[in-house]
Amino acid sequence: MSGEITRNPKLAWREVDGAMVIISPEDSQVHELNETASLFWKHAEGKTLDELVERISAEYEVARETARADLEELLAALGEKQLMFVAPEGKG
C-alpha cells in the first residue's frame, strides 16, 4: 500500500470546531469525523502510508509497527465509508 492517500473528490466538507463535517452529494449522507480522523483527513492527502508512518513514529515516538497498524485501521474505516482511499501507484 504505497500509493498516495486521497480524499474522495466528490465530497463537500468543512472544518467545524476542529472536526470535519463531510457531505456526500450522491446520497446526502452526512459524516462527522472525530479528532484523530479529522487530523488524518487534513494532513494525509497526497502522502503515502509509508511517509505518514515515518512522520508519526518520529513526532510521537511510537514504534513504526504501532503507527502503521493505527493508520491502516483508520484508513480502512475511512475507506469503508468511501471518504478516503489509496490511489493506485503512479496516478498521483
Next chain:
Amino acid sequence: MHLEKTDGVVHPVETLDGCVPLHISIGSVPLSLFIREPALREPASRRYREFADHSQNGFPIVLRKTAKQVWESGEFSYLLDDAGLVLRSQGAEFHGVRHEYALDSLLRILLTMVLLPQRGFLLHGATVVRDGRAYIFFGRSGAGKSTVASLSPKGSVLTDEISLIRYSDGCWQAHGTPFWGEFRAAGQNRLVPVAGFYLLKQATEERVEILSVKQALRALLPCVLFFAGEKSAHETLLRTLLGLTQEIPCHRLYFRRNAEFWRVIAA
C-alpha cells in the same frame, strides 16, 4: 435577477405569446409565472394571493403543458413524476404540470436553487413570530411542526411546514411561505429576524438544550430541502449553514403537546 453561473453563458427562456404572467414574490424572490391554462392559473392565483407582487419583472417561469421529451444540457433539471423543471440562468420551464400540487412542488425545488447562491434555503420547519422575532421549529415529518404551529396564536405563524431562511440586510431573516402542511393555502408575505432554531423532540417534559455548531449542522442538514447533486452546491450549502449556526443559536427542544414550551424558550 439571474442565477449565478459558472460558464458565463446566458440561457433565456421563451415566454408564451399573449400570456399575462402572474407576478408573485416568495422570500423576496420575484417570480413571474406564465400559465396559460385557466385550470391551473386560477388555483395558482388563489393559492399565492398573499404573495402577489407588483414588481412585474420577476424571474420568468414558463409552464408548458407537455412533458419534456428531450432534456438538453440545461443548468439544472429535475424530474418529479410526470412533471419536470429546467432551470436556466434567465428563467425556468416547468413541463407537464397537470395540477397545482406539481406546480407547488416544482416551485419549492426552484426556490432552493435560486436561494442557494444568496445565502438562503428552505427548511422542514414551522416559523412562529413572537415579540417581533422568528422562532424556527424544525424536524422531519411527524416531529411536531404543525402541533407547535397550532398551539401558537393566530397570525403569528409564517408557515407550519416549510420555512424560508435567508441572509439579508445584515441579518438572518425568516420569510413567510405559501408552503403549508396538508396543502392548505395560507401564509403571510413578510420577513422577521430569526431569534433561534429549535429541533423538535416530543417528550414528557419541556426542556431546551443548546446545540454546538457541529451538532446544529448535523441537526439542520437532513431537514434542508435540497435537490442539487453537485459538490459545489453542497459546499455552498455547508458554508451557508456554518455561517448561520455561528450567528444564530440552535437548540433541541423537548416538548409535550401543549404551549408550555414557550416557558423554557423564554427562560
